[in-house]
Amino acid sequence: MRGRTRLAAPVLAAGGTRLLQLFLLFVLIQLSSGTAQNTLVTGFALLSSFAIFTDSGGSNYLLQLDEGRLGRRVFARAMGLHVLLAVAGGAAASAITLNARGASHDAAVVTVLLALAVAQTAESTMRTARAPSLHGGRDVAYALPDLVLIGLKGPLVLVALVTGVLPVLAFVAIPSLVLGTVTYLINRRPLRRDVPVQRKLTLTILEYGVSGSLSSFYSQAPLVLGTAVLGVSMMAPLALAFRIVQPLEILPATVSQQLIPRLRRRRFAPVRVWAWFAMTGLVIAAVLALLAVGFSDAVPEPSFDLVVFLVILTSVPVKFGNYALVATAIGHGLVRSRLVAAAVVGVMTLAAVAAALVWAPSTALPAVTVASELFLLVTLSGLLHRRTETAKVIA
Numbered sequence: 001m002r003g004r005t006r007l008a009a010p011v012l013a014a015g016g017t018r019l020l021q022l023f024l025l026f027v028l029i030q031l032s033s034g035t036a037q038n039t040l041v042t043g044f045a046l047l048s049s050f051a052i053f054t055d056s057g058g059s060n061y062l063l064q065l066d067e068g069r070l071g072r073r074v075f076a077r078a079m080g081l082h083v084l085l086a087v088a089g090g091a092a093a094s095a096i097t098l099n100a101r102g103a104s105h106d107a108a109v110v111t112v113l114l115a116l117a118v119a120q121t122a123e124s125t126m127r128t129a130r131a132p133s134l135h136g137g138r139d140v141a142y143a144l145p146d147l148v149l150i151g152l153k154g155p156l157v158l159v160a161l162v163t164g165v166l167p168v169l170a171f172v173a174i175p176s177l178v179l180g181t182v183t184y185l186i187n188r189r190p191l192r193r194d195v196p197v198q199r200k201l202t203l204t205i206l207e208y209g210v211s212g213s214l215s216s217f218y219s220q221a222p223l224v225l226g227t228a229v230l231g232v233s234m235m236a237p238l239a240l241a242f243r244i245v246q247p248l249e250i251l252p253a254t255v256s257q258q259l260i261p262r263l264r265r266r267r268f269a270p271v272r273v274w275a276w277f278a279m280t281g282l283v284i285a286a287v288l289a290l291l292a293v294g295f296s297d298a299v300p301e302p303s304f305d306l307v308v309f310l311v312i313l314t315s316v317p318v319k320f321g322n323y324a325l326v327a328t329a330i331g332h333g334l335v336r337s338r339l340v341a342a343a344v345v346g347v348m349t350l351a352a353v354a355a356a357l358v359w360a361p362s363t364a365l366p367a368v369t370v371a372s373e374l375f376l377l378v379t380l381s382g383l384l385h386r387r388t389e390t391a392k393v394i395a
Contacts, residue, residue, distance in 0.1 A: 010255075013147050028169070030161060031160065032166060036106055039102075039113070041236050043098075043113045046097055047116055049224055050093040051121075054213070056078070057207065058205055058209070059128040059257065074198075075188055077197065078205055083121075086124045096227060096228055112167060115173040116172070122176035123180065126176075126180040131257075145179055207339070208330070210339065217342070221368070222368050227239070237309075238312075244288075251280070252324070253323060255277075256327035259324075273324040274321040274324040277323055281318070282316070285314070288316075311366040312369060315369050322377055329380070334384065337380070337383040341380040341383050349372045352368045
């Protein structure tokens with residue numbers, strides 16, 4: 001029982017942070033209206049999208065290393081690279097939002113949006129900072145930063161809701177910055193100083209990052225390109241649906257990260273793992289669909305569109321299952337297979353988004369996400385089956 005609780009801790013903590021994000025989104029909607037609401041909802045969604053786009057791959061790289069190869073210099077390089085890219089991503093998301101058609105430039109809106117960008121950058125970096133915890137099987141230590149973050153940010157968001165003062169949300173950046181720094185220092189301390197840095201370390205880490213960025217491109221492209229072309233008012237319903245549904249991905253993402261170092265020591269059947277992940281996604285999607293149908297009238301207009309929301313939900317089971325395939329690829333050193341699959345799906349998605357923007361943006365853009373998940377499933381499965389190492393695992 002104790003072992004199961006330890007393994008479940010990261011998932012439960014990650015789920016708590018996503019509930020906090022949903023609460024923050026709810027407060028943003030309650031404290032704004034019109035163009036301000038569209039700007040904040042769309043900007044909030046774009047920040048998450050760019051956090052995925054600009055993920056350095058440092059966390060996955062650190063997790064797949066043998067424990068003896070993880071030293072302070074390697075850790076510092078991975079962290080520095082992540083910080084640099086995360087800052088660039090936050091800046092790009094903020095710039096696209098504020099320059100989009102119909103965006104609000106009210107001082108309070110801009111201040112809160114920039115504070116959310118800082119918080120997103122710090123929290124994204126924190127996930128790389130705590131990666132060494134999983135090498136020693138310290139799942140609870142890996143979960144602890146999320147639990148502390150909930151305790152620090154939650155009261156600030158609640159104060160903003162109770163007082164009705166939007167700029168209070170600007171303070172959420174402070175606990176994120178402090179906790180990110182502390183997490184890095186704590187995880188750095190036990191690492192050895194004398195571990196050599198491999199040649200082309202930055203390029204190797206970026207290989208993991210590029211494969212992740214390309215993998216996320218297909219799911220985020222409808223929102224990012226749609227906002228740049230159509231403006232915040234038309235994209236607010238899709239942005240809200242993304243911000244409610246996509247945070248659920250932290251569950252398979254966290255479990256798959258826990259699996260990566262374990263896959264190096266023990267063989268799992270990818271088909272079975274994919275099925276478990278997909279079934280979990282199906283149950284969660286079904287529950288959310290019932291809640292959405294029952295409570296759609298209570299969600300303020302114009303941000304929520306029930307049809308868009310339900311279409312996005314249909315991608316959840318396949319997306320959950322795809323995390324299992326990605327974990328299999330990374331755990332067995334097949335990151336290039338993932339990279340090829342992501343590139344192929346990315347090209348297909350780009351063409352589909354371009355067509356959707358021309359023909360029927362409001363209805364076709366959500367459907368692109370579903371089609372892309374199915375295409376990734378077929379493409380990545382095919383590539384993994386062709387590799388001898390993976391074929392042995394499946395057999």
